[in-house]
Amino acid sequence: MHVYLIPTLNGFAYGLLLFTIAAGLTLSLGVANVLNLAHGTTFLAGGYVGVVLSDGSWSGLLLGVLAGAAVGMAAGGVLSVAARPLYGRGHLSQAMLTFGLALLGGYALIEIFGAQEMRAVIPAALDGTVEVWGKTYPVYRLGFIGVAALLAVVGWWVLSRTSIGARVRATVDDAGMVSSLGINPRLVMAGVLVVAGLLAGVGGVLGGPILGLGTGTAHQVLLLSLVIVVLGQAGSLRGALLASLFVGLVQNLGIALFPAAASYLLFAAMAVVLIVRRGKALGVNEHHPDRPVTVVASRPYLVWVGFAVVVPLLYLVPLLFDDFALSQLNRVAALGLLAVSIALLAGYCGLATLGQTAPFAVGAYVTFQLAEAGIAVGPVQWAIVVVACAVFSLATGPLVLRTRGMVFLMVTLAVGMVTAQVAEQWTSVTGGTDGSGLISASLPWWGAEPLVDDGDIYWYALSVGVVVLIATVAVTRGAAGTRLHGVRDNELRMRSLGHRVPGYLLAAYVGAGVIAGVGGSLFATGQRFVFPADVGFEVAAIALLAALIGGIHSAAGAVVGVVVVIAVRYWLAPEGHGELWLGVLFVAAVYLLPHGITGRVAQLRRAWSG
Incomplete structure (x- = not known):
């Protein structure tokens, strides 16, 4: 003793x-x-x-x-x-x-x-x-x-x-x-x-x-x-x-x-x-939780028209920007999917989270290990990442989904921080604090050339991101999204009506984990290195706040929020002043955009049509 x-x-x-x-x-x-x-x-x-x-x-x-x-x-x-x-x-x-x-x-x-x-x-x-x-x-x-x-x-x-x-x-x-x-x-x-x-x-x-x-x-x-x-x-x-x-x-x-x-x-x-x-555990007054406004387009086909117009224009971006800008846009694709996963839980289920960097880290480090093993074909990497993140989410979901509100936020924070600690300590797999080292370039398809040019990586990341985003929007605008909205707004009523609320939330949690994992895989592919700081608290907080700025109730809005955050931090702010301008953005947005950018657009559209 x-x-x-x-x-x-x-x-x-x-x-x-x-x-x-x-x-x-x-x-x-x-x-x-x-x-x-x-x-x-x-x-x-x-x-x-x-x-x-x-x-x-x-x-x-x-x-x-x-x-x-x-x-x-x-x-x-x-x-x-x-x-x-x-x-x-x-x-x-x-x-x-x-x-x-x-x-x-x-x-x-x-x-x-x-x-x-x-x-x-x-x-x-x-x-x-x-x-x-x-x-x-x-x-x-x-x-x-x-x-x-x-x-x-x-x-x-x-x-x-x-x-x-x-x-x-x-x-x-x-x-x-x-x-x-x-x-x-x-x-x-x-x-x-x-x-x-x-x-x-x-x-x-x-x-x-x-x-x-x-x-x-x-x-x-x-x-x-x-x-x-x-x-x-x-x-x-x-x-x-x-x-x-x-x-x-x-x-x-x-x-x-x-x-x-x-x-x-x-x-x-x-x-x-x-x-x-x-x-x-917290004993916090939860009488006024954030209840994001669900924006339902009066003409749903406008969403798909928007995709049809915007996506082809995005493929022309490499013709207009330099390599630095393209590298940041590749970051947008990865962090955009992380924000989409947060919006799925926070906006559609009412479960604000700081832990989506955990499946994001799983996706990034699994991609790193696959590249080290010589498995470099993109579709193969995605398939394995999807399985790994689904298993991870199924393992943690039944535990964290026992909680709600601020308690859920803090439990997911704990899951994220433990994952970050594992990334820092498990040096034989992750490289620890020294980082993963240079990751071998991925192949977009069997027999294709490796992705080493920033423009090629951008097209690859954009294609994957668009597919995931369209799938997410299609699911959330269907019957599944309606059920999740019902759970968010009145969970007790949904239970009393016979709905399998735990199953709905677990499915959403696993889906969000898979989306975040694909984002992590894109991050590893685009940046070609991963550090524990890339999957830590600051990234989780910025992704959550970016989703709020874009519109926590909208998957596409979450991506818009990430674009705004990256643009302010790395493009618009003078060199060395990124944190200053990002702070100004968050403070201004909380007063001027209470329902995010997409919420403001929806309000303007209703005012115009009314």
Whole structure:
């Protein structure tokens, strides 16, 4: 047991660090009902300010904490104002807004502080080590344990023993009743967001010396915070504390006991808890979920006329663009199918997902392995990819489809992150963090020349993408689409009418997985390399938001959204400013295009015909 005492202490310290990281997000989501994907950026901003002000003195540390708190409060205030018009629109709109704000904030931080990792200079009294059970241990971590424990006690006392906490709890339980008593519930929620920002900013100052501060920290902090919120139940500081300690101990003892599997334990534990607890895991107010408007053309044949007109024009694109533009269009074809798979689940089934990068990764890496084995003919690759992704979806579907709403979103996130971890760790199959290496060129057909020219790859990707898109549109505009709409709008009523809802959803989930897998195969064929980052959280989030911009209720709209995102990020934005313009796009779209581009077009068409 003596061998594991230090890992246990490390787990305890790491757990309290996670608590300081996640406390702000659990309040934002559980109390103010705002899904804040900019939480990690606020943490990073507070940490950077703390680094700048730290000079190795106690006064510098205190000044850094105060400045980090001020920065976090300002971020919370901005979020409360920006999210106010979105109350009632659901968490997907909030995700688009806050992800856009995160991109804008991350761009601003790089411009101000640079892209290099920064570390604070802590006071000399905290910069040493002490002997614990015969082992040396950093003094700063021991001090951090005390501060984080004090923060947990104070937060619990405020929420459970003060009049302010009573108002907050009452607002969460019944905002209408609170309003009738003369208390403005929106003001209470704005105050919660400001306090949540304060906690994130202070967490950045105090946790930065342990976690490190760099461009990837915001992403890491956001994912860790989401895990804690999921395990601990949103809005509960006590639950967040217990979940943080559990995760910290699992991670550190896992490294000591099962080092090969330690990287999977975090998201695997989250998935298990969510599946077992189902809807009780988050405790989030779901009274106003996103309900995308189903746009049904008054003249259905117009859809096929549109395909007949647009597709031939797309085949002329290589005559107009250079190789760089064609390579980005090849990316559009791959990510477009990923977005289509998301639209099928989110728009037609009401199941918003962040996990479609999992079958996307399966398709990409299966294509890589087939190419390595000399199986380079495209139709053969697709057939094997379809089978592999269908099997993967059939294996995960019965588990994740036990959940709904935000819980489904988080379960699929866990599946996606575990898949990304497998891609990173299984080096013999995927190449790990070094990437797959150069993938052998595919053949579009038996006996054809290998696809090495960007124009040829574009025609190949376009042909495959058009076939998949037409098949998807045909299915969703038929009886299957009508059944899925019924499940999305009123699942209980569909069950009462005798419909096999689990079978419908599983079929949609498998179909979405196959579409995403074909997209992954096209990605591997077009880019000719695959990295774990290509199948990670950022790609999943951007694909979901692109589908929202194009129109989550439309498969073709999802592709349009990807075209807009790629165009803004790689073509229209000045060099080095892609993240800035992408952030502007997301923030603008959430206000100006509440139902996406295709929804706006449908509204204009109805107004014109009416």
